[in-house]
Structures are given as structure tokens and as C-alpha cells.
Amino acid sequence: MKRHKSLQLAIAAGFVFAFLYIPIIVLVIFSFNRSAVMGKWEGFSFKWYTALFENKLLLDAAFTSIQIAAMTATLAVILGLCSALVLVRYPKIKGAMLFKGLLATPLVLPDMITGLALLLFFVGTEQLLGWPQGRGVFTIIIAHTTLAMAYVVIIIKSRLEELDPLLEEAALDLGAKPITVFLKITLPIIMPSLLAAWLLAFTLSLDDVVLASFLAGPNSTTLPMYIFSKIRLGLTPEINALATIVILFVSVCIAIMGVSLYTSGRNAPKPR
Amino acid sequence: MKTYNSRLEKISLAVFPYLWVIFFLAIPLVILLKISFSEPIIGKPPYSDMLTWMDDHVLLIKVTLINFFSIFQDDLYVFTYMNSIQIALISTIFSLILGYPVAYFIATCDPKWRMTLLMLIMLPFWSSFLIRIYAWVLLLSPTGIINSFLMHLGLIGSALPLGSNSVAVIIGIVYCYLPFMILPLYASLQKIDPLLLEAAYDLGCHPFKAFCKVTLPLSYKGILSGSMLIFIPAVGEFVIPELLGGPETLTIGRILWGEFFHNRDWPISAAIAVALMILTIVPLMIIQRLQRGDHEAS
Numbered sequence: 345m346k347r348h349k350s351l352q353l354a355i356a357a358g359f360v361f362a363f364l365y366i367p368i369i370v371l372v373i374f375s376f377n378r379s380a381v382m383g384k385w386e387g388f389s390f391k392w393y394t395a396l397f398e399n400k401l402l403l404d405a406a407f408t409s410i411q412i413a414a415m416t417a418t419l420a421v422i423l424g425l426c427s428a429l430v431l432v433r434y435p436k437i438k439g440a441m442l443f444k445g446l447l448a449t450p451l452v453l454p455d456m457i458t459g460l461a462l463l464l465f466f467v468g469t470e471q472l473l474g475w476p477q478g479r480g481v482f483t484i485i486i487a488h489t490t491l492a493m494a495y496v497v498i499i500i501k502s503r504l505e506e507l508d509p510l511l512e513e514a515a516l517d518l519g520a521k522p523i524t525v526f527l528k529i530t531l532p533i534i535m536p537s538l539l540a541a542w543l544l545a546f547t548l549s550l551d552d553v554v555l556a557s558f559l560a561g562p563n564s565t566t567l568p569m570y571i572f573s574k575i576r577l578g579l580t581p582e583i584n585a586l587a588t589i590v591i592l593f594v595s596v597c598i599a600i601m602g603v604s605l606y607t608s609g610r611n612a613p614k615p616r
Numbered sequence: 617m618k619t620y621n622s623r624l625e626k627i628s629l630a631v632f633p634y635l636w637v638i639f640f641l642a643i644p645l646v647i648l649l650k651i652s653f654s655e656p657i658i659g660k661p662p663y664s665d666m667l668t669w670m671d672d673h674v675l676l677i678k679v680t681l682i683n684f685f686s687i688f689q690d691d692l693y694v695f696t697y698m699n700s701i702q703i704a705l706i707s708t709i710f711s712l713i714l715g716y717p718v719a720y721f722i723a724t725c726d727p728k729w730r731m732t733l734l735m736l737i738m739l740p741f742w743s744s745f746l747i748r749i750y751a752w753v754l755l756l757s758p759t760g761i762i763n764s765f766l767m768h769l770g771l772i773g774s775a776l777p778l779g780s781n782s783v784a785v786i787i788g789i790v791y792c793y794l795p796f797m798i799l800p801l802y803a804s805l806q807k808i809d810p811l812l813l814e815a816a817y818d819l820g821c822h823p824f825k826a827f828c829k830v831t832l833p834l835s836y837k838g839i840l841s842g843s844m845l846i847f848i849p850a851v852g853e854f855v856i857p858e859l860l861g862g863p864e865t866l867t868i869g870r871i872l873w874g875e876f877f878h879n880r881d882w883p884i885s886a887a888i889a890v891a892l893m894i895l896t897i898v899p900l901m902i903i904q905r906l907q908r909g910d911h912e913a914s
Contacts, residue, residue, distance in 0.1 A: 357721035360714050364740045364794065367751035370761060374754070427633040434626050439634070446637040449645075452900060454852025456872055457889045461644035464651055464886065490640045493633070522625065551744050553855055568746050575750055575859055579759050587750055591743040598742035602735070 368591065375584035392585035399582070402570060409567035412481055412556075413549035416488040420545040421538055423489065424496030431497070432504045450491040459558030462487050466559070480561035487555040492545035499544065499605075503537035536604035543601040547594050652886035653679045683887035693871070693888070697895070700867040703782055703857075704850035707789035708843050711797040714790065715842065719801035720831075734802070741795040746855065752788050753779060753859050780862035788856040793849070797842035804838030805831070844903055848896050868892050 375393075379386035396402060427447060430437060437443075450458055466476055466483055476483055507530070515525045531538075553568040560569060567590075574583055655678075687693045722733045740748065754760050756779025763775040778784065808831060816826040854869030861867070868888060876885040 353717055353721050353724075356717035360718045360794075361736065363714070364737070364791070367755055367791070368740055368743065368748065371747075371751040371754055374761065423633045423636055426629045430626065430630040430633070434630075437626060437630060443630075443634055443637065446641050447633075449641055452848065452896065454849060454854075454869070454892060454896065456852055456854055456869055457648070457893055458641075458644075460872070460876065460885060460889050461648040462640060464647045464882070465640070465644035468647055486640055490636070493636075522622065547742075547744075551746060553746055571746055571750070572855070572859075575753055579754060579757055583750065584754070587744075587747045590747050594744045595739065595742055 371584060372588045372591070375581070375588040377581065377584075380581050392581045393589075395582050396585055396589075401565075402567075402586070405565045405567045405570040408481065408564055409550055412484050412488065412566060413546045415485050416492055416549040417542045417545035419485065419489045420492035420496045421500075421542050424493050424500055424541060425538065427493065427497045428500035428504055431501055447494055447497050450494045455491065455552070455554045456558075458491065459487060459555045462490070462555075463558045478561050479559050480564045483559040483561070484556050484564060484566065487559045488545075488549040488552060491552070491555065492548050495544055495548065496541040499537055499541040500534065503534050507533060536607060540601040540605045543597045547597050550590075550594065648886050648889055651883055652683055652890045653681070654883045655680045655682070656881045656883050680883070683884045684891070686884060687887055687891055692866075696866045696868055696871050697891070699782075699865075700851050700869070701895075703785055703789070703865075703867065704847050704853075707786050707793070707850050708797075708847045710786065710790045711794055711846050712839065712843065715794055715797035715801055719798050719805055719838070722798075723802050723805035734799075737795055737798055741792075745792060748792055749788050749856055749859055752784065752791060755779070756784055756860070777862070779860055780865075782861065782865050784860040785857050785865055785867075788860045789846070789850050789853065792856065793846045796845040800841035800845065801835065801838040804835045804841075808834045840903060840906075844900065848900060851896060852892055 376388050376390070377385055378389035378391065427443070431440065431444065434440075462483070463479070466479060469475060470477065511533070512525050512529055515529050516522070520528070551568060552566075553572045556566040556569050557572075560566065571583065571586065571590075574580065718737065722730055722737075725733070755762055757763065758775035758777070758779070760779060762778060763772075766772045767775065812830055812834070813826055816830050817823070821829070852869055853867065854873055857865055857867040857870050858873070861870070872885050872888045872892070875881050875888065
């Protein structure tokens, strides 16, 4: 694109950047505000952060969320890897069209619909088969995995498509069994993408309110559910501190993910 | 050339994901459809059965259409759908207005800065959806930063209702979904051949006119993808209208939630969901058809 240096353009872009960053910066700054009143700055303090660690409900919800997110991410990567392998190596398999369509559905449908549909499904199976007994961590994991798979498959599939087939062929020609080829050649090469996909699924699960609310049980309040209900009740400074921690945590995860994807792309042997 | 051809491998890889999406996506969606055709009853589960075996080997199939009739005839639902579409449309337009200059700026700036600028755009986006909405609640709420600050300065007597109306919802949606507009726009803008613009300038075309007649039409694919990526999720949004909207900001997401969790009316929630699905799938299919037509033409 021709480099047309225009001051107005730079100012407009600058405004948008400011629009994107100012609310978060304000949030982070006020999390250190000693005063409980949002508008007055009364000095720098960590007290809201220490208050967080004394809040048992909060800590339970955070722990539940992390558990759910870790399981979701692992399950989503395993299933997503299998799906991606099938879609890349056997694109003409029977039912590929339906499979691809279903995988992509959570990307397109509002999550309310996915949540409601899954809840109705579980209520139905509970009636028919006696499982699952009420909703809880298990059903949330299933919902999150279904959502995360859609994203994971995209990441892994595009990495697999860039993979030089000659590498695997060379190994096969040298007599390696397909499983060995997978473990010793394919897996190490796509590992950064798997890590990136895992982190993405992890943060997706950690951030979800709607699916969790539909599929949670009496003892399985997740962190986003807790935050959501607290915000509805009213503003407290602890939420600011909590929000800042979440921002930091999620940003670090995504930063790691971005770096792995970037370096895996750079180090990938280019197909000849 | 050795190709992958092991049936065992193919089946063993495909079976689990395939069963997963069938059981946890396809079947639930079918069940959703089925329940939208039933009646709410007091009981567990709170909907009537569609199929009932009567005494002398008769299968009674009851398809209740009342939910859909309610949706289409009740003014409240019609208004809500229209309102949701309106909010989503306005949000999309504002995202376009705000996002285009940024995408254009990044696409035309020094290549060595582009990656960094794109990362800067994405960074706020990566810090949790819920928290970013909360940032605006914090700013706009009656006890939030703007109001407290103004009251502290004595400029206003009581809090301004900044954070509970449709405008706040639109701000929230634009704030959360803006990167979805900037990225596709950037992708299609940076593909435009600079020679085309140069040719226009050489022929004496004013830069702004050149933009309208050359750049804008050539970037329509980015405009379309970006708009779809914002409009479709925005119609079904719940969290943003719930936290930033007022009692009169009715959107489908909130109505669905209310019907399900507060009224315990599962069949109508299902019907609302089915109608929402149709509302979101139809524009998507139109776009797909247009895009496929493009590929065939080129």
C-alpha cells in the first residue's frame, strides 16, 4: 500500500488506540486506590489485593475455574488434534462436511444457544439414563470443550497444513512405523501450536460466563460467574483488584501463546 | 509416494471427535428444536412430552406451535428482536467508522511497525472479555469513576445515568469487538496493489476521491467479514446488555435468560433460541453464497 502520510489519519488512529487502552489503564490504576469511593484518589495501597485472598468464596470459584479450564484445554487439544489430523490427512472421509460444519458451529452460534441446547440435552439424558446426576463441573467441562474445540481445530489444522509432508515420508521410507513417525517427527514440530491451542482453550474457558451459568450445578460456581454476579450487585474495589489480576494472568497466557505461534511459524521448514 | 491410507488409523482418529460433536452439538440442537415445540408444565422437567404412548398402541405426537406464535405476535418479542438487530447494526457501523482509520493507518505505515501495532490492538482484547466490560461499568456506573469524580468536584448533584442505556451497550459492544473489525480490514487493505492508487493519482485524481473509488471498493471483503464478525455475535449478546443496559434495553439475550432462569419457561426459551439461530444463520448463508460466487467469478 502506498505510504500516504496523513496527520489526520494518525490522529484518528491514535484516538482509537486511546479508546482501547484508557478504560483498562483507569481500571488498573484505581485497583490501587486506598479509597473505596471510585472518584477520589486517596493514595496507593495494596489493601484490596489482600482482601481478595481472604475471600473464601472467591478463592473457591477461582480454583474451580482453573480446574475446569485446565481439563477443558487438555481435552480440547486432544480431540482437536485428532480432528485436525483426520481433516488434513483424510479430507474425503465420509461425513467430512457434516463434521466440519458441526465443529465450526460454536464459532457462529451465540453461546446462549449452545448453552441452552446442552443443558436441555443433559436434562434429557438425566431422565433417560440417570446420567449426569445434576449439573456441575463435569457438564461445564463438556460445554467448554465443545466451544474450545472449534478454535483449537483451526489452529492445529493450519499448522498441519504447513507441515512439509516430505519429513514424514522420509521417516516412513526409512522404515519407521506410522506411530513412531507421529511421536518423533510430527508431534515435536507441531508442539508450539499445541501449546498455543492449549492456552487459547484455557483462557476461553476461564473467561466464559454464559455457558458456565447454564451448565453449573449448586457447587460449581466459576470465577466469571462470581465476578458477573458481583458486578450486578454493585461496584466494590475488590473487583478492581481481581480484574487487574485476571488481566495480567490472561495477557501472560496469550503472550506466551503468541510467542509460540510466532516462533513455530518462523522455524517451520518451508515446503519445497 | 506413500500416502496415509490406514483404515484403522483413520477410524480410530475420527471416532472420538465425531461422536463428541454428534452427542454434544448435533443432538442438543435437535433437542432444542424439539422442546421449542412443547408446552411448559409444572414438573421436572418443565416441559410436556412430545411423544406419548397411548393405550392401544397409538403414538400421540404433540407439536405445540404456541411458542412460535407468541414470539411472532407478541409485541414485546418483536420489539426485542428489532431492538437487538438495531443495537447490533449501530455497533457494527461504529466499529467500521472507528476501525477503518486504524486498519488503514497500520496497512500504510512502515512495515517494520505493523506487527507491533497489530499486537497493540490485540493486547486489550486478550485481557478477558468480562473484565473489559467491567472497565466500562466502572467508568459509567452511578457509583463509578466518572460520576464519583463529578460529584466530588461538586459539578453534579446526583449521579448521571450514564451506564444503563442502549448507548452504553453500543459502546461496550464496539469496545469488545473492535479488533474483529480491524484485523479483517487490515488483511484486505494490505492486499491492495499500491500501483492502482498511483495510477489514479497520475491520472489527476484527488486523494480523497481516489480513496472512495479505488481503496474503498477493493476493501469490501474486509468490510464484509469484519461486519459479520461483529453483527452476528452482537445480536445474541447477553453479558454486555445485562451489565451496561438499563431496564428498557431489551435484547434477545436478556429475554432468553429471563424466560429461562426467572420464568422457568423452557419451551419459550427454546423457541426464542431457535428464532435467534435462524436470525443469525440466514445472513451468514447469504454471505457464504456471495463469497463463493466471488471465488467462482475470479
